[in-house]
Amino acid sequence: MVDHHAHGVLPADPGRAEFEGLLTESDRAVPPWMTQFDSPLGFAVRRWCAPVLGLAPHAAPEEYLAVRGTLGWNEVTRRMLDASGVGCVLLETGLDSGLGVAEFAGLAGRPVHEVVRLEAVLEEVAESGVSAAELPSRFREALASRSAVGLKSIIAYRYGFDFDPEPPGEAEVVRAAGAWLRQGATRVSDPVLLRFALWAGVERGLPIQLHTAYGDPDLELHRCDPLLLTRFIKNVEPRGVDLLLLHCYPFHRNAAYLAQVFPHVHFDVGLAINHTGARSAAVIAESLELAPFAKALYSSDAWGLPELHHLGARLWRSGMSRALAHHVESGDWSFDDAVRVARMIGRHNAERVYRLR
Amino acid sequence: MVDHHAHGVLPADPGRAEFEGLLTESDRAVPPWMTQFDSPLGFAVRRWCAPVLGLAPHAAPEEYLAVRGTLGWNEVTRRMLDASGVGCVLLETGLDSGLGVAEFAGLAGRPVHEVVRLEAVLEEVAESGVSAAELPSRFREALASRSAVGLKSIIAYRYGFDFDPEPPGEAEVVRAAGAWLRQGATRVSDPVLLRFALWAGVERGLPIQLHTAYGDPDLELHRCDPLLLTRFIKNVEPRGVDLLLLHCYPFHRNAAYLAQVFPHVHFDVGLAINHTGARSAAVIAESLELAPFAKALYSSDAWGLPELHHLGARLWRSGMSRALAHHVESGDWSFDDAVRVARMIGRHNAERVYRLR
């Protein structure tokens, strides 16, 4: 399997509060009257990750965390990545902390490729000291200098998908860059700069991943419906650049529509797989309704906890198995076709899009 | 079980047309070429309520209504509430007719608490004779004087969720109140007054229920997507007031997202449970995809017919049983966890939010 979008793991043993915080997209403190272990994802961790640590399925959170602490993050990470059965990981490195590509590859013992976050590069360029006039060319150079298999945009988080679908003019970009630099050039959220970064990414020519839909409360979910990208998608089409809509829940049917009608659009239901736990089989089945099988991919969007690398793959395999077995048992699909589709989505489509072979 | 949002029953024996009218959210006359009994809800009434009247399951509508008339609304109400297995009802009293809290509690023979509808109180204050300048303070006093476990907003019906998420200024409210009073101060639909009532509710400090999504054709459904509340939700967050998104169908996945990321947001799929009948199991299963289990509640949103009190609880129990049994049989969940989650959603979460114990 290829996990075409994941992040590193925290090189530390998280306490209970931190661990629970990594089981939700909420960035708020867990209220004292509840635990994030009581969630579809929490139950799935206890079910599928406890045995990897030598515990019985459904182990209690306290027990799980105690054994996890004794083994240490390093050993836990190795075990989870081994158990995942993932043969190749595309690591998106735009989050602040977490293991880098080299360290992650060392621990994982399997090929790891980098996906570069556009907004992170733009913020690095700004931090490095640059004038507004230089910023566009310096950003393009920085992007060109990065060896990566793909790019990632988080315009969904920083603005929403209801942005002007045309590339901004250079003068407009320089003006926006000036205002941003004067304000300290920290977190980029100006739509002109975000669109500039996105279109510079298109010029770079690598496949572009877009965070789509469900995610932390930075975003406004109704402004992240992938259908709002329709005109942008049409504008990108003549450039010959692949777009990959990530996660997409609860708008995955909309994403599958876009993947059917636009040859350069692909999608996955990563993130939602982990977070919907035992219900992920239903979400995966829905994701197989409209899109040609060549246009769906697998990702975990794991971040922080190696459990999420393992669990994403585990739930995807069982969800796919259930969906496909259902079609084979009903006589709708042949067994051979089912196996072929599982391989396309689990591996071959990613190899083709990112030119991994 | 706690039914955290229901209305009273009509203290009368409805004729067939009136009975059918209470089986749909449509306020239009039932066309002569159809019957509302031929609907998911109509089939569910015949299946699950007929036996409570001593009839066979799937009894014909004529037979059902004949026996119902013979027993009388009083006896039917007692039977249905007994059969429901609901131990505590939160009654929203803002609808014009129907049994009041005391009478309902008498018939029900179990604890009943009141939920006060903000717009109904505002309209009462206006009717009682008040100047525009006095209206804000008089409304706050009226609200303070009501003993209730929660408040309810129907801004979805009266305007939509695309309202300005900031509290209105006092001068603005007085101006809007003046215009409203001059026009006779009947049905309040001015967005400034609706927002005023909502924010006064926030100041009152009780949990606030918001009618969300599916309902009668007064509302425009696309303007009642709970995601449109995102900024309002963020503005309420520092006030420490719980928000409860009611019903939410067909946007229940969106509601569950909000319940995951915001600690003060809760939700249910009441109303949809009754109206989707045999399909409610699927809707309930979808509602369990993203939210922590501490954030989902049960309600019937029953109104007019005691059948709906019984049916909501009956369908919720069987839908939950099917969803949870599925996860237990597949090995995803332990049996003990499944029972615990059913108790949280069916009872304990409501007890915590409304401080019922």
Add this chain to the structure above:
Amino acid sequence: MVDHHAHGVLPADPGRAEFEGLLTESDRAVPPWMTQFDSPLGFAVRRWCAPVLGLAPHAAPEEYLAVRGTLGWNEVTRRMLDASGVGCVLLETGLDSGLGVAEFAGLAGRPVHEVVRLEAVLEEVAESGVSAAELPSRFREALASRSAVGLKSIIAYRYGFDFDPEPPGEAEVVRAAGAWLRQGATRVSDPVLLRFALWAGVERGLPIQLHTAYGDPDLELHRCDPLLLTRFIKNVEPRGVDLLLLHCYPFHRNAAYLAQVFPHVHFDVGLAINHTGARSAAVIAESLELAPFAKALYSSDAWGLPELHHLGARLWRSGMSRALAHHVESGDWSFDDAVRVARMIGRHNAERVYRLR
């Protein structure tokens, strides 16, 4: 069964590229690295249409196309229409090519009625030579002269559902007609003219089908959510004209809501049935959640390939059977009710709406 919305078949033997192009709503060339046979619809064709040509289920695409070519489109069409079990087809004739009503009826050997596309009539009137001032009356005359059981609007494709819900004034229409005629009066996309055609259709008094939601990339899917029609639907209500929302995926739950609350609104999940293949059973089950059973219809939206006429009916029957059998086995529905509902949706509702008997 009545198929209340379908198109003709191409009177020719398509090559592989053309055949694959008819298996998708995409109008783009199929990329060389994929085949449209690898899709839910492609698999369904191999499963359910291959036996009609004397091949084993799941026959390879090459084998399927070879036998199909040998038999010829005429024989294939007859076989597929026979196998479909559809007793009556409503043919929408607004697409350029394809067999006309008489030829189709001849091949089909069963009753065929015409549904007239409003925009096609408007474009014909313009082509025939007309002044802007004459266009409104000439269009109304052309519409009156057409013998049809229903009308069809593709305003979803040409503009979207976010149009002004009031009828345009005559002067406004003449002005828009003038501009359109000066530009050559080809494809009509001016919203004033589209609204004019739609309201002239309402005046004509026949049931009006509206393409809704999923379709080719001409449209912007988020602007084709049927909920955006709410005010238009309310404005049409006093005219006593039935509206039929076609296809509706992925907004079929929204369409079912409209069908519940407005007596003149009906809907189907045609098109989505074929395109979701083995998953169509799930889509059909969702479409049965909210609407009264008198308000749902069956259509294939088949176009070009007679396979789609057969497959739509085949998948609808098996999807309905699964959904209804599920409810009967669980005890929620009686067997007799299930059979009755299948007949209503498969046939009787269409007979009533289009006055076919």
